[in-house]
Amino acid sequence: MEIQDAYKQKMTAQLKEWAAQINLLEAKVENVSVDIQIMRAKQLVELRVRQRAAHEKMRELETASGEAWNQVKVTADKIWDDLKVGIADVQSKFK
Numbered sequence: 725m726e727i728q729d730a731y732k733q734k735m736t737a738q739l740k741e742w743a744a745q746i747n748l749l750e751a752k753v754e755n756v757s758v759d760i761q762i763m764r765a766k767q768l769v770e771l772r773v774r775q776r777a778a779h780e781k782m783r784e785l786e787t788a789s790g791e792a793w794n795q796v797k798v799t800a801d802k803i804w805d806d807l808k809v810g811i812a813d814v815q816s817k818f819k
Contacts, residue, residue: 735778735782735785742808746768746775746811753765770810771807771811778800781799785797785800
């Protein structure tokens, strides 16, 4: 169980960090032209969708055990990777 608990703690912390990064990106959108705001707003909506999916997987991880936990973890890792890449992509466009 220790590995599962450590994994959950790590992912919970990572989700909080990503939430802060998305909040910062949303704040930056307010300082660009309207055309860019529209484009970035769509990207931020997609990030929030990915973030909600990651939170949902965290809830599944909290209730899963044994082999089911391992299967949920595989899916969770994919969702977290997608969210991480999405955040990095949007951040790069603000530089």
